[in-house]
Amino acid sequence: MYRRTAVFAASLLIMGGGVAHAADPFVPHLPPPTGPFPVGVTDLHLVDHSRPDPWKPAKYPVRDVMTTVFYPAADVRGYPLASQMTAAAAEQFPRVDVAFTHPELPKAGVDWAATMSHAHVGAPARATRHPVLLYSPATADPRTLGTSLAEDLASRGYIVVAIDSPGETTEVDIPGQGVRIIDLTSSPAVDPKVFRDILTTRIADTRFVLDSLTTLANGQNPDAELRRLPAGLSRALDMRRVGIYGHSIGGSTAAETMYEDPRIKAAVNLEGFLDYLPDSPQQTFGDLLPVAANGTDRPLLLFGTDGYRTPRYDHGWNAMLAKSPCRTTVRRLTDANHWVFSDFGSMAAQFQAAGLMTQEQRNTLIGAIAPERSVPRIHNRVADFFGRHL
Structure with a gap:
């Protein structure tokens, strides 16, 4: 763990924490992976x-699900690095996500x-079977x-499959x-029906992704456009060792999908509720x-923070602990807040150093914890858990 922490701390120097010039938009950086394998994507x-789309069934008569597959690569030479977001998505991000979901983030x-x-687009996968994480x-x-x-x-x-x-x-x-x-018109944080609908939809989406990965592992291409897949990817999926992790309502999804689907052998809930919203004020x-x-x-594994803990x-x-005390583990990250489990865990300190975020905004988003502490602890805890159980 010390080596990984030291590697991450050194990477912060490479990221740069200096103030961006007024004419140059700031570019946040992601910490480098710490494992022995290069990554393909x-x-x-x-x-x-x-099934139709649950939000606009008349416009979308079938359900679209987008995924990104990260995997250990055999060789990354000649394969370009992927951007975190597509250019089209990044154009909408400050208008939609920053404006409505994360007001602490820089508006411009x-x-x-x-x-x-740090993942290389289309690189060939390693020619061995790997556990699959959703x-x-x-x-x-x-x-x-x-x-x-x-x-x-x-x-x-x-092999990690991220789901939208x-x-x-x-x-x-x-x-x-x-x-x-x-397309939502109300928030799952206050609307009981929306919370239930999101959770039900995500569970269905996740189980469908599992079905599609089984298709892929059997040598068929499940991509809707039949785009060419990285060499060796289908043979690299070990569908006998499947885990799932998620953040916030994604953590709720992870725990409940494991309960409903026996194909999933272990789950990590990163600060997601394990109950529905009350249906009445009483x-x-x-x-x-x-x-x-x-x-x-x-x-x-239930992994939370001290800053977001509520009744x-x-x-x-x-x-959960009372029902399954031998199967459930609880861990908490101190001096931290809810979004430390996302990429903002490393980005917020960069925004603050660049003069684009105040200390108060950073604390609201991820807490006061330094990324050289939070990032290795989260990454190591999740990896160690799946290492024991998959």
């Missing part, structure tokens, strides 16, 4: 013809399209804001359709999710 556009002065990942992001967040953790896990030998659920994601770039922005708490009400026979979290998480 490809996108899959998946279409579920068995950031070149979101210029942030590069990732579900936070409420309204695009899957791209989980790039850092996904890359790090891929560099350690996992169009319609409740602030922006998602879909081949042939352009960028679809969020209720103190909502009904527990089935996983918390009934318990689980598979390993579940509602304790209600669901304590119920």
